[in-house]
Amino acid sequence: MRNVIVLSLLLLLNIHHVTSAPKGVTASLRAKWSMTPFLLETRYSPLHIMLHSDLQPGSQEDGNEKFWQFVDTVKELTVYKQGESVRSYYNLIIKKAGQFLTDLQVNLLKFAMSLRSYSPAVHASQQIASDEPPPEACPAFVSIHGQHSCSTKDIKKLLKAAAGRPIPHLYKNDHTYPGVNTTEVPVVILYAEIGTKKFTLFHKVLSERAAEGTLVYVLRHFVVNPKPQKMLLSGYAVELAIKSTEYKAVDDTKVKDSLVNAEDDNTDEVQGFVFGTLKKSHPELQENLVELRKHLLESTNDMVPLKVWEMQDLSVQAAARILSVPKYDALKLMRDLSQNFPSKARSLTRVAVKQEMRKEIEENQKSLGETVGVHPGDGELFINGLHIDLDVHNPFSILDILRGEARVLEGLHNLGIKGEHQGKLLRLPVNAVDDSYALDIRDPAIMWINDIENDPPYHSWPTGVQELLRATFPGVIRQIRRNFFNLVLFLDPVREESVELVKLAELFYKHKIPLRIGFVFVVNTEDEIDGASDAGVGFYRLLNYIADEYDLSQALISMVSLYNKVDVGETLSVDTISDYMKRKFPKTDAERILSIESEYDEKKVPLSPEEMDPEELETIILQRIMDTTNAFQRAVFMGQLTEGSDVVDYLMEQANVVPRMNPLILSTDRKYLDFTAKPVVDEWEDTTMFSYYDSRDKTAVVAKRMKYFTNNDEDGMSAVTMWIIGDFEEISGRKLLLNALKHMPWSASGVIDNPSGKPSEDNSVLYRAIWASLLTQKNKAAAEFVQQLVKDESSQLLQQGTKIKDLLMQGMDVDAFEKKFNTLEVDFIRSQQLFCRDVLKLSPGQGAVISNGRILGPFGEQEEFTVEDFQLLQKITLSGSAEKVKDKVKVMGLKPKHASDLVMKVDALLTAAPKGEVRRDVQFIKDSHSVLHLSPREHEVFYDVVAIVDPLTREAQKMSPLLIVLSQVVNVRLQVFMNCRAKLSEMPLKSFYRFVLESDVNFLANDTVSPGPVARFLDLPESPSSLSI
Incomplete structure (x- = not known):
């Protein structure tokens, strides 16, 4: 037989060689570069x-x-x-x-x-x-x-x-x-x-x-x-397609039964046996010879045509055959049947299939269709719930996925999370870091110029939210009497850009765009500033006067009138404001309105240097209205937004809405500590030993030795754990800790000292007192004492010579505190300083905050992290995965302190991991007769692998060798569901197939490295056929 070889490998590499023999073909792929x-x-x-x-x-x-x-x-x-x-x-x-x-x-x-x-x-x-x-x-x-x-x-x-x-x-x-x-x-x-x-x-x-x-x-x-030798590559597939017309279904209405043929044909030869001669010589063995001939026909590699009725159950028969062998041989059998199907098809026709298996396959297929969208015959692969599309992924990208998953799996394993808890935590929907935050606009600082829901100009508009679903022409903004769209402009009145922004707001208002418009004036907030000398403050106080004495629409008209008097290229001046007041409000007392004692001095915010381009803002706002309309339509359709809903409240309750803006907290560039190390010792009193730890071990030691301020003596479980880092002998460090303690009812707070100089007993009095209280006092007493201790008054008393014992409060265990304070050495503070330097990359004295492993800092000298910032950080941390992790950890039955620590560590691990697609939890209703199970090795990290495959499909040809190698490379818990098609009407596979993949480098018997992996097609059919690679 001569095989016709057609090479069509979609690789930018050359083919090394292809050899053919009467019953074998070998193909390999050689790289263009040297070994x-x-x-x-x-x-x-x-x-x-x-x-x-x-x-x-x-x-x-x-x-x-x-x-x-x-x-x-x-x-x-x-x-x-x-x-x-x-x-x-x-x-x-x-x-x-x-x-x-x-x-x-x-x-x-x-x-x-x-x-x-x-x-x-x-x-x-x-x-x-x-x-x-x-x-x-x-x-x-x-x-x-x-x-x-x-x-x-x-x-x-x-x-x-x-x-x-x-x-x-x-x-x-x-x-x-x-x-x-x-x-x-x-x-x-x-x-x-x-x-x-x-x-x-x-x-x-x-x-x-x-x-x-x-x-x-x-x-x-x-x-x-x-070396001049070129290496043979791996990770590709070779298909030997059959082009012979012999390999096809045969209409059984036109062909006699094979048994009749066997009895009537006295000249046929099968694998060297001439059955015509044997029947003449041994007439008494007629039935046995017929059975022998049938067996030889089914075991031969020849591609014997099958009748249509013989093909109908081939898929489920292949599954039954696979599940009948020892489970560790099942994948190899699937690979053999799928990759050599043309020569194995005849043998499958004799396999009996239990009715229980058919019924279980049908039930699972119905369930998978409803939950995962998988249909009979489809092939799907999931690794730890991640969908692996074999038409997209290759062994190289799968290696990347395995490596990425390894960090999370090993981290969870090192944290003591195993079994079903590992899978539940791994599949938690961790929110991806997003920078599209919205600001909560329910604040009295905003001066709203109009109200779509209540102002008379909009009374003729419909009020129903269902109007959003009414069909309109593309690009038309629906006029509905609801505050769906809200624009807040932060303006410095004396900046040139403010002129155009106010005129733009008037344009929207004048043309009845369904947009509620508000202003926040960014002006000098110092109390001694006089409106008669600062144009921004004067403008702001004048508008407040007009809004209070007249109405908001009049305030907008006044703003426009004032800016119309400003020439192009100039800015608003005090004289312009004074002239306007004299002309429009001649009877008012300008001094009373503009002076330092003015009663119209609310709702102003400090100046910010950020700007916006008025020319682009109009387009941006209109586009945002159109984009947001789609979200509102979806909410109405899903029943989330109803006629009785307050639209503004609905908007402000979305996950991306925050109460304040802090670029440090909301930044998408985030760094996390790695808590997953398991150091042999947890020593930090020995600074020399601590200095030899790597970053992960230093972090693990600090986490294990950390003590926390919590909100009650029951030491309840916390979803958010914060570490406060600073030099607590300095004002900035004490203020940071005080703000954290004021926020304490919502989180657990630990402290790490980062002194500006070399720690000693003399310059660490306050921090040693903090630590002594944590080690000896109950939660409430320790928190109250430290809050009092870090205030400026206490610091001044200590500087004046007051002893720590004189500052102790009623309800504290004085003896325990004094004993610990007097024996507490500074070596652990030096270790904390090393942690700040080597792990956090902080300079001595710099401050920072760590929230569930996320590092924020270092803070600048004048940068203050307020109580409101702690509240924002809490919200952002909870919205990631902390709350979800807490719910999962809670059911583990751990002690509160251990549980809080575990939440912090798991949250840091999951949030730091790259965000990919959503993990799917693929479940089978029944798995006794249609699912192959391979259990993982105990006490080791394992990957949860679920395969859904019809054993006689191209997916099975790819998936079976991949699963074999995967189980050799990593520890897996494997489930393979036989997603068989019923009532086949044609041959499911018409090619021989090899997937070239190995789990490790191979060596020859003489211990030299193998030339490389090859695709071998052995025992090919002897019948004349045309094959192409």
Whole structure:
């Protein structure tokens, strides 16, 4: 047989080779670049990615530090190449990487290595080195602002002249040695192969100089003599399609029964047996020979045509066959049946199917159709509830998903959350960080010029919210007597832009646009400012007078009239205001209205430098009205907004509405602490030991040793936990803590000292008193004492020589407090200072707030975090996932202190994770007869994988090998539902298929690395047919 091979692989790589034999075809995919060293790929692999997460503050710095520790560990590793086999050398690399990775991450590293997914990155670095170009016969070299050298002796000379040459461009994947941060020193790029002696020589010199701050040391990989061998790649599929007309359904009304054929045909040969001769020689064995012939026909690889009635149950018969074997062989059988279906179809026709299985499949299909939208025959894959579309995703993107999920799964596991609780927390709908916040406009500071619902000009408009659903021409703004749309303008009256904004507001008002218009005047709020000398204050007081004595519409008309008297390019003046008052209100007492004692001095806010463009505002407002109309229509249709609803209240109750604006709190650029480490010890009294912890361990120790102010002596569970950081011997730190304690009824508050200088007993009296009260007093007593202690009066008394014991309050345990205070040393304060410096990146004395792991700060010298800011932060934290996490943790039955800690840690973990699509909770009504179950290994992190697949579909051809490899790479709890189609009328698959994917690098019997994965088609049909790849 000669197979016709057609190559149509949608990859930007060349085909290595395709060979054919009478019963086999082998195909492989060869890269265009040379084989790259495993050690260098490890640098780009999960080791690099996982150590360089940007989810937590300091993680990049900490990860970079760990990477260089890995480099120091393997800097001379290539010497082992000489005496070790390739397999042993590879295992050594994995072992070295394992010092910095968890077991799960090591498995993902092996999977990445098998895919060679980071080989292109290594090759890209090699190409960059080639573009320098490298000096001849140079195994490693440095590039210093364009000048090259192969010797460490030339570095000093090249550095001297580097300042006169341009700084080289650096790339995202470049590794910079963690030296002294500076931009005023030369950049030295080392091109070398990690693990070689030449690299070690350069690395020693450059790392020492970088630590001194005399240069910036950047590493790029360079192999002086790359292997010419091209590597075979993985992660692709090969299909051997059948073009023969023999493989088709046969109308059973036109073909005799096979049993009749078997009896009548005395000359046919099947797999070497001539049944005509056998029947003549052994007439007494006629029935046995017929059965033998049928068995041989069904076991042969030949593609025997099936009758229509034989095909109807093939899908469910395949499922029954798969579920009948031991469960750990089931996926392999599914792969064999789906990928070799043309030659396996005949054998499936004899499989009996239980009625229970048919009924269960139908019930599950009905349920899945209603809940997930999956129909019979569809193929779907879910990993931890995330939908994996195999038409979109490939092994490389799935590796990225596995790696992203690993951090959350391991975090939950390390926090002690396992089993069903893990799945429930993982599927919580964590709100994505959004910057489209709205301000609550139910504030008396706003001067509303009109009211759509009550003002006479709008009485003829309909009032029903159902009017929103009435059909109109596109672009038409519906005139409904409801305050659906509200515009608030914050104006500084004397700014030139205010003229156009007021005129724009008048335009909307005049043309009866259904827009409620309000003003907030941004003017000088100092009490001693006189309206007769400050035009903004005078304007503002005049308008208040007109609004109070006349009406708001008259105030708007007056505003426009005043601004009409301002020439283009000029601003409002005191003289303009005085002249207007004399002309329009000649009998009024201007002094009474404009003076410092004016009664018309409410509703003003401090000046802000932000501006808006009046020319664009009209278009923006009208577009916003049109966009918001859609949201209102949806709310009316869903019954959320009814005729009895107060529209403004409905608007202000939306999740994105906040009571005040604070860019620091509302920023989308958020950093979180990582609480998931499990340090061996939790020591912070020993500052030296604490200094050796990495960032995650420091955070874990501080979290474990933290004590909290709470709102009652029952120590109830808190959804929000805040850490207050500052120098509490300074006014700014004490004020920050006082504001936090005033907000305390809604959260638990801990304190961390970040003193401006070196802590000592003399300069830490107040903070040691705070900590002593936390350690010895009941919640209410400790909170009341500290609130009194951080006030300015108490601070002044302490400075005047008053003792702490003289400030103690009634109801406190004085003896316990004094004993703890007098024995409390300052080492733990030094450890807290190290935490602020190394983890939070704060300078000594700087303040910050941490809310459920989210860091806000450092605060500027004049920046105040008020009680209202704490309330806003509380609202934003709760709206993320804190409230939902609290509800899930509450059912775990933990003690309140432990439960609050767990809420804080889980909330930080989930909120910091990248936001993707919504996780689906796929459930099966019954799973006894139609679902394959594979249980995870106990006491290990596991992925929850749910597959829905018809075993005789293209999805099964892809999914079965993927699930096999997935179960080899990570610990999985796997459920595979056989989503079979009933009453097939044609052959479900008409091709042989191979998915080339391996879980780890393969080696040959002689311990050399395998040339690479290949797609093998063995035992192909012997019948003449046309096949194409």
